[in-house]
Amino acid sequence: MNKEMMYPIKGFNPHTFLDWEGRIASVIYLPGCNFRCPFCHSSALITAPESLTTVDYEFIKRFLREKRGWMDGVIIGGGEPTLYENLPALLKDIKSEGLLTRLDTNGSNTAVLKKLIEEKLLDCVAMDIKAPLDTLMYSNITASDVDVVTIKQSIDLLMSADIDYEFRTTVVPCFLQRKDILSIAQTIKGAKKYVLQQFSPKDTLEKSMRDVKPYSADELKQFVQLANEFVKNCSVRGI
Numbered sequence: 001m002n003k004e005m006m007y008p009i010k011g012f013n014p015h016t017f018l019d020w021e022g023r024i025a026s027v028i029y030l031p032g033c034n035f036r037c038p039f040c041h042s043s044a045l046i047t048a049p050e051s052l053t054t055v056d057y058e059f060i061k062r063f064l065r066e067k068r069g070w071m072d073g074v075i076i077g078g079g080e081p082t083l084y085e086n087l088p089a090l091l092k093d094i095k096s097e098g099l100l101t102r103l104d105t106n107g108s109n110t111a112v113l114k115k116l117i118e119e120k121l122l123d124c125v126a127m128d129i130k131a132p133l134d135t136l137m138y139s140n141i142t143a144s145d146v147d148v149v150t151i152k153q154s155i156d157l158l159m160s161a162d163i164d165y166e167f168r169t170t171v172v173p174c175f176l177q178r179k180d181i182l183s184i185a186q187t188i189k190g191a192k193k194y195v196l197q198q199f200s201p202k203d204t205l206e207k208s209m210r211d212v213k214p215y216s217a218d219e220l221k222q223f224v225q226l227a228n229e230f231v232k233n234c235s236v237r238g239i
């Protein structure tokens with residue numbers, strides 16, 4: 001990849017066994033996000049990326065080559081990676097190394113998502129659904145102006161695409177109640193996979209979120225049972 005096509009990669013996890021079920025993957029973190037979720041754990045990445053050390057992409061490539069045959073793929077996360085115009089080139093480069101690719105996204109950029117899928121640059125997508133598709137709720141939980149029509153378009157796109165995907169929701173008690181989980185599950189009825197993520201009050205973007213008590217494991221399991229009516233493969237992560 002040309003120097004000018006390189007990215008300000010601001011984080012690299014050499015291997016994770018947990019983030020991509022059944023796969024051993026590296027994670028590349030790209031900075032910046034168009035949302036400002038108060039419960040976000042990547043505050044430096046989205047508000048002050050210049051304070052973080054840039055990771056040399058050539059270093060990452062050398063690592064991936066050394067681990068050839070052992071690693072399954074690379075997750076591109078953030079932040080919101082679809083903000084990067086040259087994301088297709090990065091994914092193409094990773095795929096040319098014989099690796100699978102997964103994109104982690106907030107689903108706010110359907111056009112980019114569509115293009116990446118059409119160009120067969122993605123093997124898997126993990127998309128956040130932050131809240132029921134109600135403009136006020138969505139904008140409140142993301143502290144941003146969100147077009148929920150676009151979020152729905154991204155959902156529909158993934159559900160009709162021939163790739164693996166999962167939808168996921170971080171269940172933040174002060175924003176989401178059981179009726180909201182039910183509403184999201186109804187919206188994605190028949191989806192391949194839905195993951196309810198435990199909220200962690202540590203190192204959140206908004207300090208006030210650090211006082212919010214997470215739901216108990218039992219409460220989250222009850223939410224899963226509710227969602228199961230609409231999505232068979234529903235589980236909890238992070239308890």
Ligand code: SF4
Nearest residue numbers: 033035037040079106
């Ligand atoms: S969409 Fe993700 S990266 Fe962006 S602010 Fe929300 S939690 Fe953080």
